[in-house]
Amino acid sequence: MSIIQDGFSSDRLFNQGYSYTYDDVIFLPHYIDFPTDAVVLSSKLSRRVPLSIPCVSSPMDTVTESHMAVAMAALGGIGILHSNAAASDQAAMVRSVKARRVPLLSNPVFTSPQDRIQNDDVFDHGANPYVLVTESGAPGSKLLGYVASRDWAKLSDKEVKVYDYMVSCNDLVVPWSSDLGKIAEFMAEKGSEVAATVRDGEVVDVVGKEDVERIKGYPKLGAGSVGPDGSWMVGAAIGTRESDKERLEELVKAGIDVVVLDSSQGNSIYQIEMIKYIKKMYSNLDVVGGNVVTVSQAQNLIQAGVDGLRVGMGSGSICTTQEVCAVGRGQATAVYKVASVASQSGVPVIADGGISNSGHIVKALTLGASTVMMGSFLAGSTEAPGAYEYQNGCRIKKYRGMGSLEAMTKGSDQRYLGDTAKLKIAQGVVGAVADKGSVLKFVPYTMQAVKQGFQDLGASSLQSAHDLLRSGVLRLEVRTGAAQVEGGVHGLVSYEKKSF
Numbered sequence: 001m002s003i004i005q006d007g008f009s010s011d012r013l014f015n016q017g018y019s020y021t022y023d024d025v026i027f028l029p030h031y032i033d034f035p036t037d038a039v040v041l042s043s044k045l046s047r048r049v050p051l052s053i054p055c056v057s058s059p060m061d062t063v064t065e066s067h068m069a070v071a072m073a074a075l076g077g078i079g080i081l082h083s084n085a086a087a088s089d090q091a092a093m094v095r096s097v098k099a100r101r102v103p104l105l106s107n108p109v110f111t112s113p114q115d116r117i118q119n120d121d122v123f124d125h126g127a128n129p130y131v132l133v134t135e136s137g138a139p140g141s142k143l144l145g146y147v148a149s150r151d152w153a154k155l156s157d158k159e160v161k162v163y164d165y166m167v168s169c170n171d172l173v174v175p176w177s178s179d180l181g182k183i184a185e186f187m188a189e190k191g192s193e194v195a196a197t198v199r200d201g202e203v204v205d206v207v208g209k210e211d212v213e214r215i216k217g218y219p220k221l222g223a224g225s226v227g228p229d230g231s232w233m234v235g236a237a238i239g240t241r242e243s244d245k246e247r248l249e250e251l252v253k254a255g256i257d258v259v260v261l262d263s264s265q266g267n268s269i270y271q272i273e274m275i276k277y278i279k280k281m282y283s284n285l286d287v288v289g290g291n292v293v294t295v296s297q298a299q300n301l302i303q304a305g306v307d308g309l310r311v312g313m314g315s316g317s318i319c320t321t322q323e324v325c326a327v328g329r330g331q332a333t334a335v336y337k338v339a340s341v342a343s344q345s346g347v348p349v350i351a352d353g354g355i356s357n358s359g360h361i362v363k364a365l366t367l368g369a370s371t372v373m374m375g376s377f378l379a380g381s382t383e384a385p386g387a388y389e390y391q392n393g394c395r396i397k398k399y400r401g402m403g404s405l406e407a408m409t410k411g412s413d414q415r416y417l418g419d420t421a422k423l424k425i426a427q428g429v430v431g432a433v434a435d436k437g438s439v440l441k442f443v444p445y446t447m448q449a450v451k452q453g454f455q456d457l458g459a460s461s462l463q464s465a466h467d468l469l470r471s472g473v474l475r476l477e478v479r480t481g482a483a484q485v486e487g488g489v490h491g492l493v494s495y496e497k498k499s500f
Contacts, residue, residue, distance in 0.1 A: 007475030010336060010367070019330035021315070022360045023484055028475045030458030030468065039451040040461045043370045044348045045078055046286040046308030049233065049258050052076025052222055053447055054365060054462065056350060058375035059083065059237035059262055061385065062399045066096040067105040068383040071439050073225045073232035074103035080235040080260050080373075087247040090236060094254035098231040099204045101177050102197070103215065103440055105383075108206045112137035113144060113163035123149040130194055130206050133166050139202045145169045146194050146206075172196045176204050177230065180221075184212050219444035227257050235288075237262035240270040245277065258286045264313060264321055266290040267297035275304040291352060293334035295341045302345050310373065311338045312353035317376040318399060318431055319353065332367060339368020343466070358446050362453035366465040366474070375399075380433035381442075388435060395435040 007028045014020070043054040055077035057064040061084040064072075069079030081093045096105070109122055109131045122131055129149050134141035145168040152158075155165060174186050176199035183195050193209040215221075225233040235258040236251045238244040248259060259278065261271055266289050278287050289301040290310030298309055312335075314321035314328030322328035329337075331354035339349045348370035355361060355374050364372050378384060379399040386397045436442060457474060459465035468474040479487065489495055 005475075007477045009472040010469050010474070010476060011472070013476050013478070014333055014336045018333070018478075020332040020478065021330045022332050022354055022363045024330065024478055025332050025363065025476050026479050026483075026487070027363070027366065027457055028477065029456045030474060032455055032458055034455070034460050036448075036451050036455050038460055039454045041447060041450065041454075043365075043462050044308075045235070045350065045371055046258055046288055046348055047346065048286050048307065049078070049235075051078060051225055051371065053443075054361075054369075054371040055443060055447075056080060056235075056371050056373040057378050058352065058373050059235075059260060060375050060379075061085070062397070063375050063379050063384055065385045066093045068378065068381075068385070068439070069093070069097045069234045070100050070105060070232060071103045071383045073097065073234065074221055075440065075443050076222050076225055077371075077443075078225050078233050078235055078258075080237055080258075083237045083239060083244075083247070083262060087243075087250045090247065091250040091254040094234055094236060094251060094256055097234040098229070098255045099176055099199050100197070100232065102180050102183065102205065102207060103221070104205065104207070104211055106206045106211075108132055108139070108196070108203050110134050110137050110139055110141075110203075111147070111162055112141075113161065113166065115162050116159055117147065117152055117162065118158050120149065120152075123152070128206075129208055129210070132172075132196060132203060132206060133162055143172055143196060143203065146172070148193075167194075169194075173198045175199075180212060180215055183207055184216075187212065215440060218438065218440040221440070227255075229255060231255070233257040235260055239263070240268070240274045244274070248278065248282075252282055252285065256285070258288060258308075260288040260310065261290065264291055265327075266292050266310070267294075267300050272300065272304045275301065275306055279305045288350065290350070292338055293329035295337055298338045298341050302342065302347055306347060308348045308350060308370075309338060309342050310350045310352045311335050311369070312351065312373075315354035316352075317356070332363060335364055335369050336367045339466075340470075343368065358449035359453065361446070361450050362457075365450070365462055366454075366457060366459070366469060368466055368469070370462065376433060378436075378439055381436045382438040383440075389432075391432060396432040397435065399431050399433045 041054055042052050044050050053076040057068050057072050057079040059080040059082040061082045064079045064081055072079040081090055109128050111131050111133055131147045133145045134143050145166045147166050172195055174183055174195050174197055176197045186195055195207045196203045197205045227233040236256045237260045238247050263271055275287055275289055286307040288308035288310055289306035291312050292298050293313045312331055315331040335351045342349050350371050350373050351364035351369035352373040355372050355377050361372050380397045384397055388395050388397055459468055
């Protein structure tokens, strides 16, 4: 009598010569013997960088700068700062992240009591609700009080000096390391609506009462990703040119916890030489190599000494590498293949690209990834760089591929090994994404959905999911086009889709 089995083992499914995306495959449910809250999503970005949640923001100039990196660290993940900026500016972003312990970025503005505020430019047309008043108008000078934009707006005479209407308060200061709870207690005790976080005698942030209330309304934050130095953990991307060695020196001085070598095709002599250089010069700094999609690519970088591997080529929503260059791989297949060989050396894998929903995160992590790197999923959020605009009545933010011509003109062409080419060929596009709100709100809900997915798989942790997959207990099937349609919302005249 033949044995009836459901689905395929991962080894059989991914060795048939097909390049599968996340949507192409589906996991079959397993046995549940634990509650959703028992699922633990803690993981590692690289050998020595632990995370509470397996989420990484991509080093793209429309995704990760200081504000995003601070928020990701507060959530328990990590942000990788893009390198499409001068080395000094990128290092300044690192210092900005390291100087904060609350998930906001206020960019405080200063004035002196003798100054006059004649227009709302100083308030950035409402973006900065407070201006701090110091003796000399400089950040390192003695703090005397503040001016609220709403108080300034009520003035009939804008020619009066600041000291005539400022709110005087000598005790606005709290240490930079204070968390949101301590800042709220300080405000309540002093009866103040503003607090200033200070590090080494300089004001880092202005925290308003409304900021505290807004963040308190989001899901409760955990301990976050704190490094050995007691500050938020943050990574930074660099290229493989000679000048990137100087960039790296600045970034190390600024305090980065991990460096990511940013290349669309990481299996190159340039990257291998850079990996060896970094491991020799900065032996305590973890290096993430990539991008790779094949076993042979991964093996070369592992032998060179990488502490983590970034997987993905042409799977991002704004990436056109597969279309333009005819190279790449379906992301599900790429993650499984690379993770299979990387796990043998204890090298964590970052699934980079192709993440559109929580189900994709479940698939990426179960197929062997330790973390997922997200671009479009986080773009358009409050914390993403850029200003909101309106397009056909929809509130949007710009989102562009680092292979787009627009980004390449700022320096990202080295990522595509084209910085010396006379003709620039785009491998990405410029687009826009809808306003998503704060990552402090939607990422925790996404992680709860991921936990529910793991529960259905019978996996209480990432390691448990990896073990179930490799042992053949977890089974998979390929979905037909009709099955993919059936697996989504269908058959309705209209509907409203809310994830939380």
